[in-house]
Amino acid sequence: MFDPNHFAIRIGRADWEKLINDPNKPLLNKAIQAQLAPGSTFKIIMATAGWQEGIAQKLHVYCNGSANFYGRNAKCWVYFLHQSHGEVDLTKAIYQSCDVFFYTLADKLGIGRIAKYATAFGLGQKTGIDLPDEASGVMPSEEWKLRNFRQRWFPGETISVGIGQGAVVVTPVQLIRAIAAISMDGRMVVPHVVNPTNLPSGYVEVSRYSDVKNIPVDPNGWNLITDAMSRVLLPEGTAPSAHIIGVDIAGKTGSAQVVSLATRAKHAHDEALAQNGWFVGFTPRRNPDIIVCTLFEGGEHGKLAARIATQVIKAFVDKQRRQPTKLARKDHNAVEMGALWTSPDGDEDGDGERLNGARFQFDLSTPALPLATAAPGLN
Structure with a gap:
């Protein structure tokens, strides 16, 4: 953190050196420039891709804490808690964030189809937000690896991509845009920065900008995925402590590794190796009025990021309930x-x-x- 008022006058060399050498990178606009693994939040894109391909809705796996793929043992996050998920379908896989389910789904989809849907939802490319120096992120594919490393893609690499790890990295604005599109039945918009003081008193802006992309999403899948996301904040989900009574919030947690889980387990007290906590949440669960993305660097658990995000959502809902709001339509007819x-x-x-x-x-x-x-x- 830093005080931007220091830049109103000539900043001292010592203060400047401190800022540019800070490992937390306070000068980076992290909403559009931080490129990090999305962790389990990526599972919502995986679930949508799997449903559209007719695979996820038929998939049932048994999670005993790990599974073998291509000669390697891939562990679920509950393995390190000496637990397992047991029988898992798509709904349970979402609200309990079962890695074994999404490892299996990734293996069945293959990197080609995963990249196809992730790219359609805007990953690996700039969103077009009206801010300078936006980063593109990375959505890996066979072509991407061949172009950048002159190497072929190995099927085992797909397994880690299925849980938002491996080579896939996103910016927070990319992630929130993708999941917002899924929550809105495939309607993906270009994000914009709007000064609310420019709007008439008593109004909120709705769809002032017309750049909208409609991505086909099966209504059965849309219904199931968003319902499953609403259970993330219930007692059986991964973020029950973020639940807000009386507010229909759906979301997905993510705990993105910066090192392997095995290495993290060996160095549990090393804060430099702590996982990044993610949460993307919205209300209501379909066609939401507000969607919030929280990145808690070094936060270790997505549930902690969820507590922050849901307080923002609660503040929005409380404000909306206190005052009547008129909607300004783009087309009054x-x-x-x-x-x-x-x-x-x-x-x-x-x-x-x-x-x-x-x-x-x-x-x-x-x-x-x-x-x-x-x-x-x-x-």
């Missing part, structure tokens, strides 16, 4: 709404109901038809 509904057509197995989802735009410029006050032909 139209309003867009998202909807979920079931149809009796049956699912792929020929029974049950199918969940559908879509966005609708209603033209408000057409006068509404008068309501009938009596049945036709009756007085």
Whole structure:
């Protein structure tokens, strides 16, 4: 941390040297320039990719704390607590953050399909935010490794990517944009910095900017993934201490390694080797009004980052509840709404109901038809 007022006058050499040599890099705009492993927050992108490919919804694994892939034993985070997750499906894998499930999913998807979806959701590229010197991050692929290292990609490398480790690195703004898109049924926007003092009194801005990309997301997957994310803050999830009573918050924790888990276990008291804590949370669980990303460098656990993020969300919700808010629409003659509904057509197995989802735009410029006050032909 530093006081920016020091730059209002000529800063002394000693103060400048202290700033540029600080290992915490206080002069780095970490929201758009910090490039770090996303850890388990990446599992939401993995879950979406797996669902779209028809794999994740059918996948069931048994987690006994570790699993073998390509001659190596890949451990789940609960292994170091002498625990296991037992039988795991996609829902449980999300709210309990089971590494073994996502190792398996990554192996079935392969790096090509993982990179395809991660890139579609904006990883490995600048978001376009109106701030200078934004970093691009890295989304690895076979082509990326060949281009940068002149080496072929090995299948074993895909396993670590499946839990947001390995070569994948993101900026906080990339991560929040990607997960926001998933929470909004595939609607991905370009982030912008807006000064709220420029808005009319009593209004908040909605979609002033039109640069929107729509990524296909199956409504059944959207429903299941966001519901599972809401359980992250419940007693069975990874961040129950961040739960806010009366607020529907969904999110995902992440604890990103800076060294291997085995090395970290051997040097448990070395703060320099502490994991980075991540949390991305939003309310409500679908089509949210607010989404917050917290990066707690050296925070060790994503649940600690979650406690910070949910307090920000709570402050927003409390403020919204205290004052009536009008929405300023981009188009005063139209309003867009998202909807979920079931149809009796049956699912792929020929029974049950199918969940559908879509966005609708209603033209408000057409006068509404008068309501009938009596049945036709009756007085």
